[in-house]
Amino acid sequence: xxxxxxxxxxxxxxxxxxxxxxxxxxxxxxxxxxxxxxxxxxxxxxxxxxxxxxxxxxxxxxxxxxxxxxxxxxxxxxxxxxxxxxxxxxxxxxxxxxxxxxxxxxxxxxxxxxxxxxxxxxxxxxxxxxxxxxxxxxxxxxxxxxxxxxxxxxxxxxxxxxxxxxxxxxxxxxxxxxxxxxxxxxxxxxxxxxxxxxxxxxxxxxxxxxxxxxxxxxxxxxxxxxxxxxxxxxxxxxxxxxxxxxxxxxxxxxxxxxxxxxxxxxxxxxxxxxxxxxxxxxxxxxxxxxxxxxxxxxxxxxxxxxxxxxxxxxxxxxxxxxxxxxxxxxxxxxxxxx
Numbered sequence: 001x002x003x004x005x006x007x008x009x010x011x012x013x014x015x016x017x018x019x020x021x022x023x024x025x026x027x028x029x030x031x032x033x034x035x036x037x038x039x040x041x042x043x044x045x046x047x048x049x050x051x052x053x054x055x056x057x058x059x060x061x062x063x064x065x066x067x068x069x070x071x072x073x074x075x076x077x078x079x080x081x082x083x084x085x086x087x088x089x090x091x092x093x094x095x096x097x098x099x100x101x102x103x104x105x106x107x108x109x110x111x112x113x114x115x116x117x118x119x120x121x122x123x124x125x126x127x128x129x130x131x132x133x134x135x136x137x138x139x140x141x142x143x144x145x146x147x148x149x150x151x152x153x154x155x156x157x158x159x160x161x162x163x164x165x166x167x168x169x170x171x172x173x174x175x176x177x178x179x180x181x182x183x184x185x186x187x188x189x190x191x192x193x194x195x196x197x198x199x200x201x202x203x204x205x206x207x208x209x210x211x212x213x214x215x216x217x218x219x220x221x222x223x224x225x226x227x228x229x230x231x232x233x234x235x236x237x238x239x240x241x242x243x244x245x246x247x248x249x250x251x252x253x254x255x256x257x258x259x260x261x262x263x264x265x266x267x268x269x270x271x272x273x274x275x276x277x278x279x280x281x282x283x284x285x286x287x288x289x290x291x292x293x294x295x296x297x298x299x300x301x302x303x304x305x306x307x308x309x310x311x312x313x314x315x316x317x318x319x320x321x322x323x324x325x326x327x328x329x330x331x332x333x334x335x336x337x338x
Contacts, residue, residue: 046284048067048291049064049076049330050282050291050292050327051099052083052328053325054325055323059082059084060078060079060080060082061322062079062114063075063320064076064116065303067289068287071317071318073321074321076114077114077119077120077121078122079099080112080121080124085103085328086102086328087100088135088136088233088280088328089137090138090234090283090337091137091145091331092116092332092333093165093333093338094116095333096165097332097333098139098164099111099331100128100135100160101128101131101132101149107133107151108131109128109130110127111126112124113167116333124167126167127170128170129170132150134149134182136180136181136194136197138193138211139164139187140190140212140337142164145161146170148176148181148197155180155181155198156179156181157176157179159216159217174216175216177216178199180198180199180207181229182198182229183231184245186233186235186241186336187211187336188336188337189211189336190210190212192211193260194207194208195233196228196242202247202248204222204227206220206223206265206266208263211337221258221263221265223242223265224268225268226245227248228245228246228247228252230278231243232245232281232290232328232330233281234288234330234335235260235283235308235335236284236286236335239257239260240336241255241256242255243288244276250275251275251277252275252277253276255271255313256268256269260336270312270314272313273314274295276300278293278325278327279327282332286307287305288308289317290305292320292323299324301324303317304316
């Protein structure tokens with residue numbers, strides 16, 4: 001029997017992607033992940049990663065934790081340089097985690113990657129279309145997307161993407177209606193959401209893109225609490241949550257959520273144990289974890305978590321390897337986009 005060429009599949013062809021451990025269907029343009037009946041293919045991983053940050057100067061630390069249990073973070077390896085305000089969100093497949101952009105203290109276009117299941121130093125992946133920090137990043141198992149960023153002189157409205165399995169430079173995806181940075185992100189297998197941020201003043205808008213389709217982002221709704229920036233977020237396939245941030249006068253402890261498949265404003269979920277900004281968010285299919293950040297009057301090593309299925313306040317998870325803020329680089333092998 002003659003099989004169709006993998007280089008030129010027919011629309012409707014199905015394959016198993018060993019990089020993402022997921023069944024995929026070809027739509028005539030690209031491969032897109034689909035749910036499988038075997039639970040092993042889509043129950044998700046449990047490892048969360050955090051990268052970079054500031055402890056008084058930029059640091060190159062990468063650390064990890066097991067999201068399915070509680071406990072302290074463990075050393076994973078190092079970035080190629082000290083870096084803060086890496087793209088905020090989870091740009092990762094089940095096997096690879098990407099860290100996109102940041103400040104060293106110059107604004108860089110660097111993209112680096114790690115293999116999530118092992119430990120070790122990050123390696124070069126490619127470059128963004130423009131240098132900058134605090135993009136809002138998210139992914140499904142195939143594509144990672146970076147929305148906006150601050151390039152050192154202006155907040156910009158660019159949207160970049162990369163194919164996670166293939167190293168190389170980012171390509172243009174589309175544009176955000178407004179120049180934006182310093183917001184949070186979450187994703188399902190089909191949609192990526194970007195929450196609030198600086199545009200260049202603080203906003204409460206939520207925008208989204210369809211990950212498989214190039215184009216501009218569109219309006220999703222609004223955060224219902226403070227207009228703010230410097231928040232973080234994470235998601236499972238159904239809900240995306242945002243944690244903390246700064247409203248222009250103080251750090252806030254709000255946790256809010258949206259149902260990713262349904263356009264609309266956010267709803268109240270609960271509260272962090274304290275007002276906090278500039279941390280990172282990781283997630284599994286059941287839990288969201290916020291790590292690090294800045295409280296009044298100092299940086300913290302605090303880690304807290306929530307259960308996506310049940311609204312309520314965050315509870316103690318453990319501690320990072322050291323207190324830090326601007327540790328916005330994050331990845332996991334079980335977040336909502338997978």
